[in-house]
Ligand SMILES: Nc1ncnc2c1ncn2[C@@H]1O[C@H](COP(=O)(O)OP(=O)(O)OP(=O)(O)O)[C@@H](O)[C@H]1O
C-alpha cells in the first residue's frame with residue numbers, strides 16, 4: 173500500500189509538471205495582449221513597452237515559464253493584473269466557496285447515486301427499477317444550469333425554503349452560507365448522481381450474476397447480505413473509478429452554476445480573468461484545477477486499490 | 490441405512506410467453522445417510538438445475554413442483570426463511586469454477602468464517618478460529634495460506650480447497666458437487682477430489698456428484714442417475730451400470746468400447762450423434778427417440794415410464810438394450 177501511494181504521488185508530480193507546461197504554452201500563445209487590455213486601445217506604444225517590462229512579458233518564454241513555475245513551488249503566486257492583489261489571496265477567497273461547493277456536490281452525487289443504483293439493481297425488472305432508471309435518464313439529460321434554474325424556481329421562489337442565489341459569506345453565519353450552497357450543489361449533483369446510479373446499477377447486476385454471490389447464498393446468506401457484503405463491494409470498484417473520471421466535469425460545472433447562482437467562486441473568477449486577459453490568475457487557476465483533478469483521481473485510485481487489492485498488479489502466476 | 494434425501498416427482502417449469510417447458514420432469518431418487526450418487530448426462534440435460542433446486546437457489550422464473558424431502562421435511566413447501574436455514578447447514582454445495590466462485594475482494598478466512606457466523610451464530614473470534622482449523626484440514630496450513638490471503642494469491646487447486654472448507658464449515662448432511670474441479674488440470678483435480686471424498690466419508694456426509702467423468706463416477710459414487718433432456722432415464726448401482734446399460738442413451742454415453750473397470754480417471758463422455766433437444770422443443774414421446782437407433786413407433790406417443798430392469802436398476806425405455 174505504501175509503495176502504491178508513493179508511485180501515485182510520483183505520477184501526480186509528473187502530471188502536474190506536464191500540466192504546467194501545457195497550461196503555460198496554451199495561455200501564452202493565446203491572442204490578446206494583457207497590456208493593451210489594461211491600458212485601453214489608445215495607449216501609447218511607450219506605455220505598452222513599459223508595462224510589458226513591468227509584467228515580465230518582454231522576457232523569453234522559457235524564462236517566463238521558469239519564473240512562474242518557480243513561484244508556484246515557493247508559493248509565490250504573483251499578482252493579479254486587474255485586481256492588483258496577490259493571486260494567492262484571490263484564490264484563497266474564491267476557494268472558500270468553490271471547494272465546499274465541489275465537496276458537497278461530490279458527496280451528494282455519491283450519496284444519492286450509489287444507493288439508488290443498488291436499489292434499482294435489487295429490483296431488476298420490476299416497475300420501481302424502471303421508474304428509477306427513467307428518472308435517472310431524465311436527470312442525466314438536464315443540463316446543469318437548467319436544473320439549477322428549475323431548482324431555484326421550486327425551492328426558492330415557490331417554497332421559499334432556500335435562497336435563490338448570492339453568498340452571505342461564512343463569517344456571519346456558517347449555516348446561512350451552507351444554505352446558499354445547497355441549491356447549486358444539488359443542481360450540479362443530480363445529473364452526476366443520475367450517471368452514477370445508472371452505472372452502479374449495471375455494475376451491481378454484473379456482480380450479482382457472479383458465481384461468488386451464489387457461493388455466498390449457498391452458505392446460507394440472505395439476498396440482502398449477499399448483495400451488500402459481496403456484490404456491492406465488487407461493483408464499487410469500477411464505479412469509484414468513474415467518480416474520478418467525472419470529477420473534471422463537476423469542476424467545469426461549478427463555473428456555470430456559480431454564474432447561475434451568483435456565487436463569487438473560482439469559476440466566476442476564471443471567467444472574469446479570461447475576459448480581462450489576467451494571465452497570472454488564469455494560469456494559476458487552471459493549474460489549480462488540474463491539481464484538484466489529479467488529487468481526486470489519486471484518492472479514487474487508492475480507494476479502488478483498497479476495495480480490490482488485485483489492482484495492485486502483484487498477481488500470482 | 491436410513492434415507493436422508495428423497496426427491497419425488499420433481500419438475501422445474503419455465504415460461505416463455507404463453508408457452509411452458511420443463512427443465513426437469515418428474516425426476517425422483519433417494520439418497521441414504523452417507524450415500525453417494527452420481528448424476529450424469531450431456532450438457533443441457535438439467536443437472537445443474539437439479540442441484541440448484543435441491544439447495545433452493547433456482548434462477549428467477551424457474552418454478553419447482555414435486556417434493557424434495559430432507560429427513561422427511563419437504564423443502565419445497567418451506568418458506569424462504571426456513572429454507573435458508575438449511576443452506577450451508579444441512580445442504581452445502583461446491584461449484585465448478587474455482588476462479589469465480591470466491592469473492593476476489595475478501596480474504597479467504599472471512600469467506601470461510603462467514604457461513605459459521607450466519608448459520609451457527611458464532612462470534613467473530615470463534616468463527617475465525619474454526620475457519621483457521623478448516624483451512625488447515627483442507628491442506629492450506631499457515632505456511633501455505635493465511636486467513637488474510639486473498640483468492641487471487643492462490644492457485645486453482647488451492648482455491649478449490651477453500652471452497653471445500655466453506656462447504657464443510659457447518660458440517661452439512663448433504664454435499665452437492667456440480668462438476669467440481671473439472672476446470673483444473675488432471676493431477677490437481679485428482680488430489681482435490683481425493684480430499685473431498687476423504688472428508689465426506691470422515692464426516693459421514695451424503696454426496697451428490699454431478700460429473701461428465703465416468704472414471705470419477707466409478708471411483709466415487711455407489712449409485713448413478715442418468716438424466717436426459719430433464720428426465721431420469723436410468724438409475725442403477727454404478728457397478729451394475731458399468732456391467733450392463735439398459736437405456737440406449739446411457740449406452741451411447743458410455744460408448745460401446747467401454748467396460749467396467751477399464752475406465753481411467755478423466756475419461757470424458759464420448760459424443761452421441763445429434764443434440765439434446767432444448768426445453769421448448771421437447772415432444773410428448775420418448776425424448777431420446779430422435780437420436781435413438783432402436784426407435785419403434787410405440788416410442789413416439791408418450792414418454793416411457795421407469796420400470797425395473799434388474800436389482801435396484803430402473804430404466805425408462807420400451808426397447809431396452811439387452812446384453813448377452
Ligand atoms: N434461468 C433459466 N431459465 C430458463 N431456462 C434455463 C435457465 N438456465 C438454464 N436453463 C436451461 O435449462 C436447461 C438445463 O440446464 P443445466 O444448466 O441444468 O444443464 P446441465 O446439465 O447442468 O449442463 P452442463 O453439463 O453444461 O452444466 C438448459 O436447456 C438451459 O438452457
Ligand SMILES: [Mg+2]
Nearest residue numbers: 536537538667
Ligand atoms: Mg451444469
